[in-house]
Amino acid sequence: MKSTRATQEPRWVRYTLLSVGLGFLFFFLGLPLVAVFVEALAQGLPVYLEALKEPETRSAIGLTVGIALAVLPFNIVFGVAAAWAIAKFDFKGKSLLITLIDLPFAVSPVVAGLIFILLFGAQGTFGPWLAEHDLKIIFAVPGMIIATLFITFPFIARELIPLMQSQGKDEEEAAVSLGASGWQMFWRVTLPNIKWGLLYGVILSNARAMGEFGAVSVVSGHIRGETNTLPLHVEILYNEYNAIGAFAAASILALLALVTLVAKTIVEWRMKKETEMLNTVLAPEKT
Amino acid sequence: MSSFRKSVSGLLLSLVASAALADATLLNASYDVARDVYKDFNPMFQKYWKAKAGESLELKQSHGGSTKQVRAVADGLEADVVTMNQANDIEFLADKGLVAKDWAKKFPNNASPYTSAMVFIVRKGNPKAIKDWSDVAAPGVQMIIPHPKNTGNGRNTYLSAWAWALKQPGGNDQKAQEFLGKLLKNAPLFAAGGRDATTTFMQRKMGDVLITFESEAEMIAKEFGKGEFEVIYPSLTMQTEFPVALVEKVVDKKGTRKQAQAYLEYLWSKEGQENAAQNYLRPRDPELLKKYAAQFPAVKTFTVDEVFGGANKAFAVHFKDGGSFDQIYVQK
Numbered sequence: 001m002k003s004t005r006a007t008q009e010p011r012w013v014r015y016t017l018l019s020v021g022l023g024f025l026f027f028f029l030g031l032p033l034v035a036v037f038v039e040a041l042a043q044g045l046p047v048y049l050e051a052l053k054e055p056e057t058r059s060a061i062g063l064t065v066g067i068a069l070a071v072l073p074f075n076i077v078f079g080v081a082a083a084w085a086i087a088k089f090d091f092k093g094k095s096l097l098i099t100l101i102d103l104p105f106a107v108s109p110v111v112a113g114l115i116f117i118l119l120f121g122a123q124g125t126f127g128p129w130l131a132e133h134d135l136k137i138i139f140a141v142p143g144m145i146i147a148t149l150f151i152t153f154p155f156i157a158r159e160l161i162p163l164m165q166s167q168g169k170d171e172e173e174a175a176v177s178l179g180a181s182g183w184q185m186f187w188r189v190t191l192p193n194i195k196w197g198l199l200y201g202v203i204l205s206n207a208r209a210m211g212e213f214g215a216v217s218v219v220s221g222h223i224r225g226e227t228n229t230l231p232l233h234v235e236i237l238y239n240e241y242n243a244i245g246a247f248a249a250a251s252i253l254a255l256l257a258l259v260t261l262v263a264k265t266i267v268e269w270r271m272k273k274e275t276e277m278l279n280t281v282l283a284p285e286k287t
Numbered sequence: 288m289s290s291f292r293k294s295v296s297g298l299l300l301s302l303v304a305s306a307a308l309a310d311a312t313l314l315n316a317s318y319d320v321a322r323d324v325y326k327d328f329n330p331m332f333q334k335y336w337k338a339k340a341g342e343s344l345e346l347k348q349s350h351g352g353s354t355k356q357v358r359a360v361a362d363g364l365e366a367d368v369v370t371m372n373q374a375n376d377i378e379f380l381a382d383k384g385l386v387a388k389d390w391a392k393k394f395p396n397n398a399s400p401y402t403s404a405m406v407f408i409v410r411k412g413n414p415k416a417i418k419d420w421s422d423v424a425a426p427g428v429q430m431i432i433p434h435p436k437n438t439g440n441g442r443n444t445y446l447s448a449w450a451w452a453l454k455q456p457g458g459n460d461q462k463a464q465e466f467l468g469k470l471l472k473n474a475p476l477f478a479a480g481g482r483d484a485t486t487t488f489m490q491r492k493m494g495d496v497l498i499t500f501e502s503e504a505e506m507i508a509k510e511f512g513k514g515e516f517e518v519i520y521p522s523l524t525m526q527t528e529f530p531v532a533l534v535e536k537v538v539d540k541k542g543t544r545k546q547a548q549a550y551l552e553y554l555w556s557k558e559g560q561e562n563a564a565q566n567y568l569r570p571r572d573p574e575l576l577k578k579y580a581a582q583f584p585a586v587k588t589f590t591v592d593e594v595f596g597g598a599n600k601a602f603a604v605h606f607k608d609g610g611s612f613d614q615i616y617v618q619k
Binding site (some may be wrong): 001117120121122124131136137139151221222223225226236238239240241243253 | 314319322323341347348349350351356360361362363364365400480484485506509510
């Protein structure tokens with residue numbers, strides 16, 4: 001009896017905490033989410049579907065997904081490389097690298113966008129050179145990809161560093177001493193060990209990439225049907241008094257987020273299962 | 288990696304560029320509620336240009352806050368033409384050398400193909416009996432406007448009230464400043480932009496009067512219903528201009544001067560003017576103005592050039608740091 005009292009809070013504390021938590025979730029997450037769909041469907045399903053058929057809305061959906069896909073390979077390569085370097089090696093400036101990885105979390109997205117204007121804009125550092133060679137970065141899709149990359153690159157590295165650190169380098173060392181080449185070691189040992197963590201990082205950065213507003217807004221130029229992503233499109237439709245269109249586009253964004261959420265939950269579940277399995281297998285050896 | 292990127296950008300392009308191959312492409316950078324005007328105007332011009340020059344044009348639109356848009360053009364957004372709702376914004380591009388210094392003379396009517404007027408939107412039945420600027424400044428009335436320092440809407444309201452006070456018997460700058468002090472006391476808040484002000488007034492039901500463009504009243508009706516409010520025309524108000532200009536640097540680089548020039552000129556054609564009227568913007572063509580008289584009641588207006596000696600001067604005197612707005616607002 002005594003032991004349960006020490007580890008268990010009184011009933012009223014538990015219920016108060018629970019209702020505060022759930023109430024907060026309901027008012028700040030549930031209600032707005034419902035409101036998006038209610039507003040989008042305010043004039044019935046046909047009007048909603050008509051709003052989604054709008055070519056500019058469809059191109060915004062395509063661009064949003066396209067940019068998220070385009071930043072993915074860069075994020076994976078960078079994230080794995082950075083996490084690998086930090087978790088498995090000791091070198092000078094390691095803590096500096098860790099700090100730099102966190103930079104995008106600390107910098108406001110709007111400022112991040114402005115940095116790229118200062119670099120690649122017409123009056124920016126590389127602006128004249130780009131104009132001479134007829135290369136367009138800012139106010140075109142490449143600039144939007146770069147801005148999204150800046151915002152999303154910490155996610156995978158941040159997810160992998162603690163995972164790789166906890167795994168240590170024993171298995172890799174074993175592989176190498178058994179004659180595996182660098183690539184063999186990476187593909188057969190490291191990657192299988194980190195795959196769920198990597199996927200989790202991919203999903204998080206993907207969600208951020210699709211929802212990004214500030215940085216992308218600064219470098220987009222808002223050309224309809226060309227450089228307008230879904231979040232930007234929602235804003236412009238709303239400003240034009242096209243509430244149905246705005247909320248219909250927002251509902252697509254919300255759906256993309258929900259899909260991400262489900263994928264994230266599945267990955268989390270698999271990750272947990274795998275570590276449990278690993279622990280039961282390894283348990284006897286460890287003692 | 289680069290081949291992957293190529294395939295991704297190829298995918299993006301095919302997703303995005305649904306338009307067929309065009310002889311030339313024009314980008315029109317515009318303010319954020321201009322969509323309806325140019326949505327109808329662009330296909331009209333495409334047809335006209337095909338018949339006249341035998342070229343098929345692709346017309347692209349970029350929309351955003353007026354000031355944000357010209358900043359983007361200055362930073363390299365390759366717009367062939369800018370169609371804005373404030374002369375200051377085009378002056379900004381002229382200062383940067385992107386637009387001709389004498390841009391206002393390059394087209395008729397001060398380079399503004401259509402106009403609007405600042406009007407009062409009051410609640411149904413006009414419960415506070417607001418008829419003129421003096422009623423808006425009366426005690427107990429709440430006025431909803433965007434911030435006068437950094438929005439076109441807010442500036443136009445401020446200057447309209449100032450001009451009205453100047454034209455009252457015995458009016459002078461000092462009295463006008465006093466009147467503005469009284470008026471601004473009736474603003475419970477300054478909205479961030481035109482759309483915000485509308486939401487505050489229509490959806491949150493704050494305030495007794497919203498001051499905005501005549502053309503915007505129609506958009507409000509589209510979203511919130513016509514029976515929800517009344518439009519009141521004060522005894523004197525500002526005729527707001529929507530200046531357009533060619534972005535010289537861009538058209539020279541892209542070789543689109545001819546098309547861009549024709550595009551802007553076409554705004555003054557019968558079709559272009561009628562399209563403006565249908566979007567509740569007052570056409571310059573007197574015949575069309577008469578034809579649409581029912582939706583454009585006669586109202587006594589002034590222009591910024593007449594009363595304030597130009598948009599730049601008005602900005603310097605009233606909205607720059609330390610200008611009349613700051614003086615009034617610090618006193619308050």
